[in-house]
Amino acid sequence: MKYDAAVIGAGPAGSMTARDLARGGASVLLVEKRPEIGMPVRCGEATGIPGLALVNVAPWKRAVASETKGSYLYSPDGTRVQLLADSANGYILERRMFDKQLAVEAAKAGAEVRVRTYATGLVKEEGRIVGVKLKHFNDEFEVRCSVVVGADGIEGKVGRWAGIDTRTSLSQMASNLQYEMAGIEMDNPDVMEFYFGKNVCPGGYVWVFPKGDGCANVGLGTRDRNQTPKEYLDRFIAEHENLSKGSVVGVNAGGVPVAGPIDVSVKDNIVLVGDSARQIDPLTGGGIYNAMHCGRLAAKTILKCIETGDFSAAALMEYETRWKAEIGQGLLRSLRVKEALERMTDDDLNHVAGLMKNMSLGGLDVKELTTAMLEMPPELLEFIQSLM
Numbered sequence: 001m002k003y004d005a006a007v008i009g010a011g012p013a014g015s016m017t018a019r020d021l022a023r024g025g026a027s028v029l030l031v032e033k034r035p036e037i038g039m040p041v042r043c044g045e046a047t048g049i050p051g052l053a054l055v056n057v058a059p060w061k062r063a064v065a066s067e068t069k070g071s072y073l074y075s076p077d078g079t080r081v082q083l084l085a086d087s088a089n090g091y092i093l094e095r096r097m098f099d100k101q102l103a104v105e106a107a108k109a110g111a112e113v114r115v116r117t118y119a120t121g122l123v124k125e126e127g128r129i130v131g132v133k134l135k136h137f138n139d140e141f142e143v144r145c146s147v148v149v150g151a152d153g154i155e156g157k158v159g160r161w162a163g164i165d166t167r168t169s170l171s172q173m174a175s176n177l178q179y180e181m182a183g184i185e186m187d188n189p190d191v192m193e194f195y196f197g198k199n200v201c202p203g204g205y206v207w208v209f210p211k212g213d214g215c216a217n218v219g220l221g222t223r224d225r226n227q228t229p230k231e232y233l234d235r236f237i238a239e240h241e242n243l244s245k246g247s248v249v250g251v252n253a254g255g256v257p258v259a260g261p262i263d264v265s266v267k268d269n270i271v272l273v274g275d276s277a278r279q280i281d282p283l284t285g286g287g288i289y290n291a292m293h294c295g296r297l298a299a300k301t302i303l304k305c306i307e308t309g310d311f312s313a314a315a316l317m318e319y320e321t322r323w324k325a326e327i328g329q330g331l332l333r334s335l336r337v338k339e340a341l342e343r344m345t346d347d348d349l350n351h352v353a354g355l356m357k358n359m360s361l362g363g364l365d366v367k368e369l370t371t372a373m374l375e376m377p378p379e380l381l382e383f384i385q386s387l388m
């Protein structure tokens with residue numbers, strides 16, 4: 001069995017890479033260790049509508065739980081900053097269907113998709129990576145390929161097997177916990193809510209993402225180790241009557257690296273994409289769009305390598321140069337803002353919210369807001385700069 005590319009992991013990064021490679025005429029194997037793509041869900045499921053259009057994905061109706069028109073940001077004293085668009089600019093997805101859709105698109109383009117198939121190691125000859133070892137039930141076998149794409153997420157091992165330093169220290173991992181809740185009421189079911197404060201979620205935030213029909217994803221991500229994420233989340237819910245009368249119908253948890261991107265994402269015959277390359281935004285914890293976008297960039301470079309027959313790190317470096325140029329600066333800026341946010345006291349947060357509550361901010365997302373803040377009134381700008 002010989003392929004141009006073996007893609008490990010059928011999350012958004014892997015399926016997009018496989019889809020675009022197959023559309024470009026490459027022979028592609030896409031393997032996923034789970035028995036069902038998209039399950040279990042470990043995600044708040046929020047993403048921007050413009051981003052999906054940019055990566056050329058029109059989500060299936062059943063892959064979208066609801067559309068959102070912006071966000072309410074709540075400071076510790078309850079001051080509300082409104083980021084509201086005139087029309088829908090975000091989706092709360094059903095990742096179990098969305099991830100499956102992307103894998104289906106890859107399969108329709110000609111990629112061979114295999115579930116319940118673990119990558120267990122790399123095949124090397126004379127030090128060169130020439131394939132990947134796989135396990136399907138008890139069947140262990142090897143496939144040969146010109147390039148292995150590690151799209152195996154935050155716990156991925158492909159990078160490590162290839163000798164790429166993908167380690168993230170425990171202190172740079174946020175612990176995320178989320179409940180899928182039913183039977184709740186929201187002020188505005190078209191708007192995402194974010195809550196900040198030392199007692200709410202130190203160094204992070206609580207999110208309430210409406211999924212329609214009285215359901216919402218209610219979760220948080222924090223690096224604080226004084227209390228568990230569950231203690232913070234349960235207290236937050238108990239303190240909000242509209243949530244406390246609802247039921248938890250699903251729980252998911254996972255780590256999110258908040259260290260910024262890895263230094264090196266390519267080696268001879270190896271490319272890392274998505275969370276495995278830490279392309280996730282360290283401020284918002286959003287990684288769906290970046291994973292898809294970078295998957296497409298990886299596919300573009302690999303298609304060129306297929307033409308030339310050169311899969312060396314130097315040839316694959318085009319991918320790294322492009323993703324760093326296109327999203328790298330944004331990730332580093334988010335890292336700085338996140339660090340500033342962690343230093344802010346509740347009084348600081350209340351002060352900023354007080355200055356912003358009457359501003360007309362349109363439908364900016366939380367990340368765009370950080371850029372926009374730098375062009376705001378001198379008093380606010382000065383204050384923010386003093387924190388950074």
Ligand SMILES: Cc1cc2nc3c(=O)[nH]c(=O)nc-3n(C[C@H](O)[C@H](O)[C@H](O)COP(=O)(O)OP(=O)(O)OC[C@H]3O[C@@H](n4cnc5c(N)ncnc54)[C@H](O)[C@@H]3O)c2cc1C
Nearest residue numbers: 009011012013033043044045046119153254274275287288
């Ligand atoms: C609680 C939580 C909430 C989040 N909320 C949001 C949000 O609201 N919006 C947003 O944009 N992002 C969010 N994220 C981040 C987002 O989920 C990730 O950034 C995104 O899924 C990254 O996609 P990926 O394809 O790189 O990795 P993944 O989606 O993790 O996919 C990797 C795949 O590789 C498979 N795999 C791993 N190892 C192997 C192996 N050895 N062999 C075969 N298969 C393997 C895994 O099973 C998995 O399916 C959240 C994350 C968490 C934990």
